[in-house]
Amino acid sequence: MSNIIEPGTVKKSLSAHAAIGLIAGALLYIVSLTGTVAVFYQELQRVEQPVGPEMFAIAPDAVQRGVEAVLASEAGKPVTTHLYVHLPVEQLPRATVTTDTQALHLAPDGTIAGREEIAWSDFLVQLHYTLNLPALVGITIVGILGVMMLALVVSGVVAHPRIFRDAFRLRARNGNGTGLADWHNRLSVWTLPFSVAIALTGALIGLASVAAYAIAADDYQGDVEAVYGPIFGEEGEPDPRPAPAPNVAGALAHMARAYPGVEVTYAILHDPLTRGQHVQIVGEHDRRLIFGEYYAFNANGEFEHRAGLSDGELGQQAAASTYRLHFGTFAGLPGKLAYLLFGAALTAICATGIYIWLGKRRRRGIAEPRLRGAWHGAVLGTPLALVLTFLARLITGNDFPFAIAFWTFLAAAVVIGAIVARRTAAGVTTVSGN
Amino acid sequence: MPQEMLFFAATAGAIAAVAVLRLSWARPRRSVALNATGWLILLLSLAAGWACAGAWGVSILSLWAMGAAFVVLAAAAWTSPPARRKPPSRRAGMLPDAGEPLRLGGRIATFLIVVLAGMVAAVALGLATRWLALLIGASAANANVLALFVVPLGWTILAFLILMTESRRRQIAILAAAVATAIPSLASESLL
Numbered sequence A: 001m002s003n004i005i006e007p008g009t010v011k012k013s014l015s016a017h018a019a020i021g022l023i024a025g026a027l028l029y030i031v032s033l034t035g036t037v038a039v040f041y042q043e044l045q046r047v048e049q050p051v052g053p054e055m056f057a058i059a060p061d062a063v064q065r066g067v068e069a070v071l072a073s074e075a076g077k078p079v080t081t082h083l084y085v086h087l088p089v090e091q092l093p094r095a096t097v098t099t100d101t102q103a104l105h106l107a108p109d110g111t112i113a114g115r116e117e118i119a120w121s122d123f124l125v126q127l128h129y130t131l132n133l134p135a136l137v138g139i140t141i142v143g144i145l146g147v148m149m150l151a152l153v154v155s156g157v158v159a160h161p162r163i164f165r166d167a168f169r170l171r172a173r174n175g176n177g178t179g180l181a182d183w184h185n186r187l188s189v190w191t192l193p194f195s196v197a198i199a200l201t202g203a204l205i206g207l208a209s210v211a212a213y214a215i216a217a218d219d220y221q222g223d224v225e226a227v228y229g230p231i232f233g234e235e236g237e238p239d240p241r242p243a244p245a246p247n248v249a250g251a252l253a254h255m256a257r258a259y260p261g262v263e264v265t266y267a268i269l270h271d272p273l274t275r276g277q278h279v280q281i282v283g284e285h286d287r288r289l290i291f292g293e294y295y296a297f298n299a300n301g302e303f304e305h306r307a308g309l310s311d312g313e314l315g316q317q318a319a320a321s322t323y324r325l326h327f328g329t330f331a332g333l334p335g336k337l338a339y340l341l342f343g344a345a346l347t348a349i350c351a352t353g354i355y356i357w358l359g360k361r362r363r364r365g366i367a368e369p370r371l372r373g374a375w376h377g378a379v380l381g382t383p384l385a386l387v388l389t390f391l392a393r394l395i396t397g398n399d400f401p402f403a404i405a406f407w408t409f410l411a412a413a414v415v416i417g418a419i420v421a422r423r424t425a426a427g428v429t430t431v432s433g434n
Numbered sequence B: 001m002p003q004e005m006l007f008f009a010a011t012a013g014a015i016a017a018v019a020v021l022r023l024s025w026a027r028p029r030r031s032v033a034l035n036a037t038g039w040l041i042l043l044l045s046l047a048a049g050w051a052c053a054g055a056w057g058v059s060i061l062s063l064w065a066m067g068a069a070f071v072v073l074a075a076a077a078w079t080s081p082p083a084r085r086k087p088p089s090r091r092a093g094m095l096p097d098a099g100e101p102l103r104l105g106g107r108i109a110t111f112l113i114v115v116l117a118g119m120v121a122a123v124a125l126g127l128a129t130r131w132l133a134l135l136i137g138a139s140a141a142n143a144n145v146l147a148l149f150v151v152p153l154g155w156t157i158l159a160f161l162i163l164m165t166e167s168r169r170r171q172i173a174i175l176a177a178a179v180a181t182a183i184p185s186l187a188s189e190s191l192l
Helices: A007-038 A041-048 A060-073 A119-130 A135-158 A178-190 A192-219 A224-232 A248-258 A314-327 A332-363 A369-396 A402-433 B002-026 B032-079 B104-135 B140-164 B168-180 B183-187
Strands: A082-086 A095-098 A103-106 A112-115 A263-270 A278-284 A293-297 A303-306
Touching: A007 A041, A007 A119, A007 A135, A007 A192, A007 A332, A007 A369, A007 B140, A041 A119, A060 A082, A060 A095, A060 A103, A060 A112, A060 A248, A060 A263, A119 A135, A119 A369, A119 A402, A135 A192, A135 B104, A135 B140, A178 A192, A178 A332, A178 B032, A192 A224, A192 A314, A192 A332, A192 B032, A192 B104, A192 B140, A192 B183, A224 A314, A224 B140, A248 A263, A248 A278, A248 A293, A248 A303, A314 B140, A332 A369, A332 B032, A369 A402, B002 B032, B104 B140, B104 B168, B104 B183, B140 B168
Parallel strands: none
Antiparallel strands: A082 A095, A082 A263, A095 A103, A103 A112, A263 A278, A278 A293, A293 A303
């Protein structure tokens, strides 16, 4: 590599790497850490609400009863636009119905068993997805962070002329900066495929809204849904006239008969209790990256068509593969544990990058104790804030203001870190001056 | 069953490839033969993974290879002697040293060029790619997904190029060229 890349290019690339890392480092750290924990979203739900009814499977008729019971519980209120039935799977063996306004667990016989209470798990996922900002703004910012992570990968590789020769050199016991740089560089090199996959899929998911708006404005008269139609399937024509609940049981029974090898994960009702209603079943395919295939049924539970995510256009398959690749849910618990390891490495890379930069400046005589203290505060404060909010969930219940508590605690940790480091440095200076 | 055997062999190959590369890169002098062997085993393993289970297979094998590398790295960290090597001192040049001007305006301008103008230019690249794809007969699904992929990838390349370019004029030229690619898409009738 050193023979290929000019020293001037390496220097410029290092500057670019530092610039991106310093501007985006803190948010990248938060997004990496929360993403690493959120890989266990399913398991966390069971920890957060251990008493929910669990089952290996649920009969189609029981699902039908559950759907009708939940819809009946919302009588007199605006009818939900969508209704999702999460069906029991190995890592989350619960049947849960979610509407626009509530989420309820079902018992194995389809009766309503109680509220789903997973506010902390949802807070964690929202923190990762949108940094708790309004949805469109937040997800776009996180998408931009994905781009910045990709740019860090590119600039990091170009700035590292001995990338192969040093690939296995890890001087972990060198405390003067070399060790930290080695950890940063070696973890970066060996998580490269993971980092690229996570950053690209994250950027794609995050920036899809902006890109879709532009495509819609250019070619679909501003209709954003029309951009996604050819990829994930078209929505049916709405017809708001009232109708009885659709035949979800029929759709599920058809899936069991016609597609025994497909694991059904969700039943989705579009515009339920209207004549425009239809049912979508999501089925997971073994040994595929796609999150599933959409199987479309009419309100009578009769099969109509598949969207083509499993065997349609290459673009459909690629788009459907981004989610599980990003969230690490394509290989069961071993895959999630691998994502935990590499996600922790990615988080450490984000943290060490800024420490390396601060260390270099200190060795050149530019001490920045407040900046270093603030970074200590962010690095330690983020996981601590997550733990404290989780404890608050266990102690106070589902209605705790997690987002406000998290950001307040983190801001306090950063400020306190800066103040403590400044005072410590001032004390050291005074002592050495005496 | 043969598929299972092939996938198992591919997994073993991915791990072995990392071991061979470890051996190769630990030598005082480069061995072209060992290097090539390591990369070849890795490529063959990934190809076998693709043949067995497509993108899923490649993803699983990548996890195995990275996991194997982590084990080797952990061993390197464990056996690492306390070194006295001088720490790296390459300047990143992100902030000025003492006495140097801060150039805050220039830094903010660079940030805005990379983030705001970069986003516009990347979206333009996405529209241009989609238009080109439709022009050569791609389906709407493929063209739309291609555009969704090109936006983050194009932005990454633009951000890198802009930050590697010191001349402001050249930075703007790079962005202008990217934005200009969308003109045919914006100026023409729909190809759907």
